[in-house]
Amino acid sequence: MSNATENPVADAITPGAKRAGPGEYVFNFAAVNQIMGGPDYSPVFGGCVEGDRMIVALMRAPAGKIGDPHSHPNEQWIYVLEGHFEMRIDGQVHKVGPEGLIYIPANRIHQGGATPEADCVFFTCKDTSHGLHGIKYTGS
Template sequence: MSEPAVSEPTKARTPGAKRAGPGEYLFELAKVNHILGGPDYSTANGACVEGDRMIVGLMRMAAGTGAEPHSHPNEQWIYILEGTFRATIGDKPVEAGPGALVYIPAGTIHSGGATSDGDVLFFTVKDASHSLHGIKA
């Protein structure tokens, strides 16, 4: 049995993101356009690449900055590479350091940011049912 065809948008769902095209299999994130992770609610910025079913980003938040409460209709994973990330997901406080993986269910209001000790560098993945950007709460 074959899998259903996936429609291929001609442009990225997220303004400024790199859309993976036919035959593109490697992306040097340092050379990909850097965008804001949430233009009206977050200081996160970095590279974003979109495929047919997933969106990935390598984002940085400067020390002492972060994201105001927001949500998005797609679920999200955040893998911490550097720094300490303090967040509230729903009503639960979370503190994550390097090597930790944070899960944010679709539609859940959340906020978070880097501690004053240093920047947070994180790799994030979302399903492509919506863009990288969320909606400020």
């Protein structure tokens, strides 16, 4: 008979992400597995940690690289730390610099990445109703 406290840590929803285990409270983004933010559509990469209800990641977008249009069934927040993030949504283009905060509603087709001048480093957060990775928009 097994005890719930002996249960191993559940697998992360996002392939390659670090799943927080019992008693784990502090993480180093540089030390966790570095993953692609959207392997099928985006050049961003960095560390990702998942809890029971939230997914957080510290990502780097290479200078001048914009991901393909995509969506995801969970909301997303992006907080820009370094560089500038170009965000395209609903026919609008936004250039967001350090301390800028971006909100992406669930299921909204969008795309973004770093402006040509420099890489962009950003912190992102989503709920665990879906993983970190979105779904590439194919136009259908």
